[in-house]
Amino acid sequence: MNRRYRKTVIAGNWKMNMTATETKKFAEEMKKIMPRAKWCDTLICVPACNISAALRAFKDLRISVGSENVYFEEKGAYTGEISAGMLRDLGVKYVIVGHSERRERFGETDAGVNKKVHAVLAEGMSPIICVGESLEQREMGVTGEWVTLQVKSALHGVPADKLRRCIVAYEPIWAIGTGKTATAEQAGEVCGNIRATIRAMYGARVARSVTIQYGGSMTPQNAAELLAQPDIDGGLIGGASLKPEQFVEIVNAANQD
Ligand code: PGA
Numbered sequence: 087m088n089r090r091y092r093k094t095v096i097a098g099n100w101k102m103n104m105t106a107t108e109t110k111k112f113a114e115e116m117k118k119i120m121p122r123a124k125w126c127d128t129l130i131c132v133p134a135c136n137i138s139a140a141l142r143a144f145k146d147l148r149i150s151v152g153s154e155n156v157y158f159e160e161k162g163a164y165t166g167e168i169s170a171g172m173l174r175d176l177g178v179k180y181v182i183v184g185h186s187e188r189r190e191r192f193g194e195t196d197a198g199v200n201k202k203v204h205a206v207l208a209e210g211m212s213p214i215i216c217v218g219e220s221l222e223q224r225e226m227g228v229t230g231e232w233v234t235l236q237v238k239s240a241l242h243g244v245p246a247d248k249l250r251r252c253i254v255a256y257e258p259i260w261a262i263g264t265g266k267t268a269t270a271e272q273a274g275e276v277c278g279n280i281r282a283t284i285r286a287m288y289g290a291r292v293a294r295s296v297t298i299q300y301g302g303s304m305t306p307q308n309a310a311e312l313l314a315q316p317d318i319d320g321g322l323i324g325g326a327s328l329k330p331e332q333f334v335e336i337v338n339a340a341n342q343d
Contacts, residue, residue, distance in 0.1 A: 087313050087320075087340070089125060091294040094313075094340050095253060095320035096123075097152065097214060098130035098327025099182060099301070106139035113143035115330040120147050126320065126340040130327060131182050131214075134168055141177050152180035152214070155188060158201035170202075174209040181206045182322075183213045184240060186259045196239035203240050207248045214253045214322065215240045216301070217280070221260035229258075230279050237283045246288045253297045254280055255322040261302025263324060267312075273300045274315030281317050306335035313340055 087094050104112065109132065131152035132140045140151045157167035173181060183206060184199035199215070206213040217236035219229040237254060244252065256276050258268050268276075277298045285293035300312050301322030312318050320340060326332040 087318065088316055092297050092319055094126040095297050095299060096126050096128050096337050096340050097180065097299065097320065097322050098333055099154065099322055099324050100130060100132050100327060101324060102133060103328055104132065104136060106136050109136050109139045110143050112330060113147060116147055119330060119334050121334065121338060121341060123148065123337055123341045126337065128337055129180050131180065137176055137178060150179045152182060153178050154182050156181045156202055156206060158205040170205040170209040170211065174211055178211060180212045180214055183215050185216045186218055186257060186262060196236060199240050200242050203244060207244065207251060212251045212253055214255050216255045216257050218257040218259050224258065224260065229276060233276055233280060234283045237280055241287065246292050249288055249292045250295050253299060255299040255301050256280060257301035257322060265303050267303045267308050270311045270315050273312055274317055277315065277317035304336065306332055309336045309339040
């Protein structure tokens, strides 16, 4: 973390979990234990059908609500899709874009991710842009090149004054939902490379203002060590964000004086 230059952001990603009723229960639990997070912004990305319920339930908790996905077109004949304007109108502030599960299972491409980033920014929201390598790619030694390509494609055509609103989440695919975390050094190194890529594209001042998260089996046990890396400014948390106590412990790790 480096709070002098950029925000620390702890984000939950509920994936396809939790009903609207469970969302309300979660918020009630959180009300008992959620600290006043001075040093970090906190949000949870929920399934689209729960966004309204989450906005209501989290209102007094200082937890913003994010979407797990968006479609890049403004409107039209795209049955089942949801536009950035629709999300903004509800009160959504953040949108996950290009999660590896969407890239792998739903065929999202780097070009599509780029269009989504533009759509989210155009509505004044923050994209959380997910990048990360597979185990095969790590073993082949191409992690750096792969992640650089993903970052460059996602940010293609994005002007420098919008970068402050972009969050990049480095999520090694082999660490997601597996209980295998990248070591703090491994994660810190890739996040450092991501910042170097942004620096090469936009210059040092912009690069140091961008929040870069780590995601992939982040837990209360490993959060502090990961967040101690200078280029890791928060976390994108799946499994542990479903349990109020665990999520709060990670917020606490990011909120140390
Ligand atoms: P995990 O998921 O924390 O359950 O590994 C992270 C993510 O996919 O964003």
